[in-house]
Amino acid sequence: MPSMLVYYALGLVVVLSGVGIIVYLATPRKFKSSNTVANSYDQWTQDGILEFYWGEHIHLGHYGSPPRSKDFLKAKEDFVHEMARWGGLDKLPPGTTLLDVGCGIGGSSRILARDYGFSTTGITISPHQVERGRQLTPDGLDSKFQVDDALAMSFPDNSFDVVWSIEAGPHMPDKARYAQEMMRVLKPGGILVVADWNQRDDRKKPLNAWEKPVMRQLLDQWSHPSFSSIEGFSEQIAETGLVEGEVVTADWTKETLPSWLDSIWQGVVRPNGLIKFGFSGFVKSLREVPTMLLMRLAFGVGLCRFGMFRARKTTRLPQSATNQSSEVVQA
Structure with missing residues (x-):
């Protein structure tokens, strides 16, 4: 009898895996325009599945160096503090104004307002994310959210002490414009801190025959036009x-790598999600598993890297600053 149960369990795994792969291949989310990205995040926010499993912080977690076992949601919150320390933001005074570019439903913005006393503004192109971010923000917390385009922000020059962005870059079709806009809205002397998914610098080592289709899937399944390399975006x-x-x-690849398998494991250790979202929600969740496995593969073998970027805006006048060159270094 036990052996029969094992066979039944294995058969169920095979069937469910097959369903996930079929749905995955049949429903790509190829990037066509910013509306593609907005619609994808609207859907993820409306159904609540992503928030249920990933919490308020829709980004990877920080598992330490060297990585160690850690609660999935705690690792995500730890990432915000590690990024703040790495960027030198923990030394800034309360009242510091910070723009969170690609804020999701505002998890990071709220931590920065709550624990550091910052005045945070989060922007996203998803109206439903803005609505949810406002719902999750308690009264009295200095965090606000608005719909805005990271490639054409509505803010005037020199608006914020800090510009902060986590994992938004892959959605940007024009990476140079993305960099330009973030630097533009910084005040002179302000700090830019960015965390992003990047690919290997293919100018030095082109993608090989198996890496190209893997990268194509990583782009097509989550509405990404392209990934920058760490070197390339630093230059931009x-x-x-x-x-x-x-x-x-x-490069924080090692510190964040456990997030991918932990993301999948949440579906196992939190089976109440099946009750909450029903069979259709289960299929939606299953549909994301192949992409997460490909992400784990890509980051594990060096095809992708988790890049961190820090820069300070010049205090010189913009017209003279544009004639200056800046070095790029690896920390």
Whole structure:
């Protein structure tokens, strides 16, 4: 009898895996325009599945260096604090104004307002994310959210002390414009801190025969037009002509790598999600598993890297600053 149960369980796994792969291949979310991204995030926010499993912080977690076992949602909150320390933001005074570009439903913005006393503004192109972010923000917390386009922000030049962005870059069709806009709205002397999914610099080592289809799936399934390399995006930040000194980078691939399998494991250890969202929600969740496995593969073998970027805006006038060159260094 036990052996029969094992066979039944294995058969169920095979069937469910097959269903997930069929749905995955049949419903790509290819990037067509910013509306594609907005619609995808609207749907994820409306059904509540992503928030249920990933919490208020729709980004990877930080598991330490070297990585250690950690609660999935705690790792995500820890990432915000690690990024704040790495960027030097923990030394800034209360009242510091911070723009969160690609804020999701506002998890990071609320932590930065709550624990550091910052005045945070989060922007996203998803109206439903803005609505949900406002719902989750308690009265008295200095966090606000609005719909805005990261490639054409509504803010005037020199508006914020800090510009912060986590994992928004892959959705940007024009990475140079993304860098330019973030530097533009920084005040002179302000700090840019970005965390992003990046690919290996294919100018030095082109993608091989198996890497190209893997990358294609990573782009098509989650509405990504392209991934930058750490080196390439660092250069684009420097080329804005608005950087004082150096663009500093770091690679946090090892610190964040456990997030991918942990994301899948949430569906096992939190089976109440099946009751909450029903069979259709289960199929939606199952549909994301192949992409997460491909992400784990890509980051594990070096096809993708988790890049960190830090820059300070020049205090010189913009017209003179645009003639200056800035170095790019690896931290």
